[in-house]
Amino acid sequence: MGNCVSAEAAAAAAASKEIDKALKLELKATEQNIKLLLLGAGETGKSTVLKQIKLIHGTGYVDEDRIAYRVTILTNIITCAKTLLNAMEVLKIPFGFDPSTVDVAQLQVLDSMAGADDSRSETGSVGEGEAGEDEPKKDVVEGQLSKHDDPIARAAAQSYLDLLNTGETQVGPLWDAAAIIHASPMGFGIGEPIPKNVVDAIALIWRDSGVQYCYRRANEYQLIDCCAVFLNDLDRLCHPTFMPTDQDILNSRVMTTTISETKFKIEGIIFRVFDVGGQRSERKKWAPYFDDINAIIYLVAINSYDQICFEDNSTNRMVESLNLFASICNHPMFKKTAMIIFMNKIDLFRAKLETTLISDYFPTYEGPNDYDNGSEYFATRFLSLNKYEKKIYVHFTWATDTKQIKTVLAIVNQIILR
Numbered sequence: 399m400g401n402c403v404s405a406e407a408a409a410a411a412a413a414s415k416e417i418d419k420a421l422k423l424e425l426k427a428t429e430q431n432i433k434l435l436l437l438g439a440g441e442t443g444k445s446t447v448l449k450q451i452k453l454i455h456g457t458g459y460v461d462e463d464r465i466a467y468r469v470t471i472l473t474n475i476i477t478c479a480k481t482l483l484n485a486m487e488v489l490k491i492p493f494g495f496d497p498s499t500v501d502v503a504q505l506q507v508l509d510s511m512a513g514a515d516d517s518r519s520e521t522g523s524v525g526e527g528e529a530g531e532d533e534p535k536k537d538v539v540e541g542q543l544s545k546h547d548d549p550i551a552r553a554a555a556q557s558y559l560d561l562l563n564t565g566e567t568q569v570g571p572l573w574d575a576a577a578i579i580h581a582s583p584m585g586f587g588i589g590e591p592i593p594k595n596v597v598d599a600i601a602l603i604w605r606d607s608g609v610q611y612c613y614r615r616a617n618e619y620q621l622i623d624c625c626a627v628f629l630n631d632l633d634r635l636c637h638p639t640f641m642p643t644d645q646d647i648l649n650s651r652v653m654t655t656t657i658s659e660t661k662f663k664i665e666g667i668i669f670r671v672f673d674v675g676g677q678r679s680e681r682k683k684w685a686p687y688f689d690d691i692n693a694i695i696y697l698v699a700i701n702s703y704d705q706i707c708f709e710d711n712s713t714n715r716m717v718e719s720l721n722l723f724a725s726i727c728n729h730p731m732f733k734k735t736a737m738i739i740f741m742n743k744i745d746l747f748r749a750k751l752e753t754t755l756i757s758d759y760f761p762t763y764e765g766p767n768d769y770d771n772g773s774e775y776f777a778t779r780f781l782s783l784n785k786y787e788k789k790i791y792v793h794f795t796w797a798t799d800t801k802q803i804k805t806v807l808a809i810v811n812q813i814i815l816r
């Protein structure tokens with residue numbers, strides 16, 4: 399009996415030891431599992447960051463992936479060409495229009511002779527109203543273009559209407575090219591090239607000065623960010639033997655519609671990275687993934703300060719990003735979650751600052767229209783939404799640049815594992 403009791407006790411003790419061991423292992427396992435959520439509004443670069451993590455910490459892309467991405471890239475090219483042609487009609491820009499030939503001073507003289515006139519809303523341009531560029535921006539609503547006249551947009555629309563009246567539109571090689579592009583199907587099968595006549599048509603319209611001017615006004619409609627990078631490289635991308643490089647894959651665009659989980663092992667720790675769709679219709683799928691999140695990377699497209707949302711064609715994208723961040727950052731479930739903001743697309747932000755005033759869209763901005771001041775202003779706007787006063791880290795990123803992202807991700811890992 400005595401022996402029996404001690405055997406039972408020994409068995410119990412052994413069992414308890416086993417449980418302790420299992421618990422310890424479990425604890426260790428959870429400690430070594432980092433759940434990382436990529437959040438942000440649509441087209442801010444979440445999937446691009448995931449692609450970079452795959453390239454830097456994963457196994458990269460195999461031929462099968464590249465063949466699939468080839469289809470994506472060809473579809474992106476057709477989408478861009480069709481979008482530009484539609485925008486030419488909506489904004490009323492004729493082929494061959496060259497903004498450098500517009501005599502703005504002469505237009506202003508003619509205007510003053512004819513009396514104040516604002517025909518922007520009729521001529522297909524955004525904005526309405528009469529305030530001149532030098533006048534105070536009293537009536538500016540944050541995120542909306544201040545009410546000022548754009549004589550070049552007006553001149554473009556006038557010559558478009560003049561051509562329409564003379565019946566001289568719709569003839570010539572550019573119109574033939576446009577017809578070919580309009581008739582081209584959107585999708586391609588695996589291994590199927592874009593037909594040569596369609597490639598030539600896209601190359602022709604892309605070289606046109608009117609189309610280039612229309613491209614510069616891309617904030618007035620929805621155009622994917624890889625447009626110029628792809629249309630400038632048509633010969634290579636549309637070659638029948640083309641296989642996408644890592645950089646082509648990073649530049650390509652597919653809207654995310656299902657939440658994906660990808661696992662990576664970094665220095666012995668398993669990272670489970672969740673990539674979600676950022677468009678409004680996708681956000682209702684997010685909540686079930688909010689449990690036990692260790693860290694959030696919140697993506698902002700810092701170049702989007704003059705752009706409108708894909709979803710409603712009216713809300714400013716930066717305003718949308720700010721509102722969404724306010725709800726994520728102050729969400730009770732994320733009180734203890736490490737929060738890192740990627741102010742992304744800094745390359746496009748730098749380029750945009752050359753032509754577009756931040757204060758035209760964000761009237762509270764009074765600084766110079768340069769990278770340092772502008773980026774600090776937008777970062778501060780996001781940080782000031784933090785109600786819990788928890789630490790939020792900010793990085794300025796160029797998600798399509800592997801070298802830059804590699805450095806940023808190394809710092810992010812340190813933050814998360816701290």
Ligand SMILES: Nc1nc2c(ncn2[C@@H]2O[C@H](COP(=O)(O)OP(=O)(O)OP(=O)(O)O)[C@@H](O)[C@H]2O)c(=O)[nH]1
Binds near residue numbers: 624651674697745798
């Ligand atoms: N030039 C440039 N392009 C970028 C950058 N980050 C992302 N892009 C491009 O922006 C487009 C949209 O990026 P995605 O990663 O698909 O955006 P997303 O946030 O996943 O979008 P949703 O899935 O709709 O939520 C792609 O064509 C990317 O190549 C950047 O820093 N610079």
Ligand SMILES: [Mg+2]
Binds near residue numbers: 444445653676
């Ligand atoms: Mg995505």
